[in-house]
Amino acid sequence: MTNSPTPITPQRGPTDHDVRDQIVQAATEYFGRYGYEKTTVSDLAKAIGFSKAYIYKFFDSKQAIGEVICGNRLQMIMTTVDDAIHSVPSAPEKLRRMFRALVDAGSYLFFHDRKLYDIAATSASEAWPSLQAYENYLKTLVLQIIREGREAGDFERKTPLDEAVNAIYLVMRPYVNPLLLQHNLDHATEATGHLSSLILRSLAP
Incomplete structure (x- = not known):
């Protein structure tokens, strides 16, 4: 069983902007706890409950x-x-x-x-x-x-x-x-x- 979210559609689920904000908020908390340099996108994906590929839909890199x-x-x-x-x-x-x-x-x-x-x-x-x-x-x-x-x-x-x-x-x-x-x-x-x-x-x- 995976934690990947259901694909976003205009009729249901969060907007792209909402998802981006969710990723940024979670990343801020995660980086604040473990540090930016030591964290990978995979680490972040696991912490948020998203797939790595899903995060890359919104951000092309950790940077x-x-x-x-x-x-x-x-x-x-x-x-x-x-x-x-x-x-x-x-x-x-x-x-x-x-x-x-x-x-x-x-x-x-x-x-x-x-x-x-x-x-x-x-x-x-x-x-x-x-x-x-x-x-x-x-x-x-x-x-x-x-x-x-x-x-x-x-x-x-x-x-x-x-x-x-x-x-x-x-x-x-x-x-x-x-x-x-x-x-x-x-x-x-x-x-x-x-x-x-x-x-x-x-x-x-």
């Missing part, structure tokens, strides 16, 4: 499942950052709060959801699209803050905008990239304050 989970976790960090800078009036304070929120959210995920954090670290080491989207989000946010600061007269205008954005991101990267943050946790909070001040001095008009 594709990991991509969704990673994207969900990184989205949590981005939402935390957006909440932290929402309604903050000045660009300098937005930059400080953005940096601090990124480190705090990443550190929390590392200490409270370590095995799922490892998926984000894997995405960084292998340059998954989910991590690339996260990096683009950060650079875009830094760009918006710099533009806002320049318009308000808080930041200098001589440095080319793209150069300033890239330089700030490189300073932040060891504390916001999941692969690198895990090696810089001991002094991350202190470093956030010092580096934010350094960045703001370099941006002063």
Whole structure:
């Protein structure tokens, strides 16, 4: 007797979207317990009660499942950052709060959801699209803050905008990239304050 589900039809059973969500939810729990690297699609299929072939109808690889989970976790960090800078009036304070929120959210995920954090670290080491989207989000946010600061007269205008954005991101990267943050946790909070001040001095008009 197998555990393979009845094929989905438009009239009965769950929709494709529902099944995908079910797989992702189960995979999140399984990866969170046993880790991403040590888990195979066969392991996951047995845990969920689906056949391996059925899972491959919705995801073409284990990485594709990991991509969704990673994207969900990184989205949590981005939402935390957006909440932290929402309604903050000045660009300098937005930059400080953005940096601090990124480190705090990443550190929390590392200490409270370590095995799922490892998926984000894997995405960084292998340059998954989910991590690339996260990096683009950060650079875009830094760009918006710099533009806002320049318009308000808080930041200098001589440095080319793209150069300033890239330089700030490189300073932040060891504390916001999941692969690198895990090696810089001991002094991350202190470093956030010092580096934010350094960045703001370099941006002063």
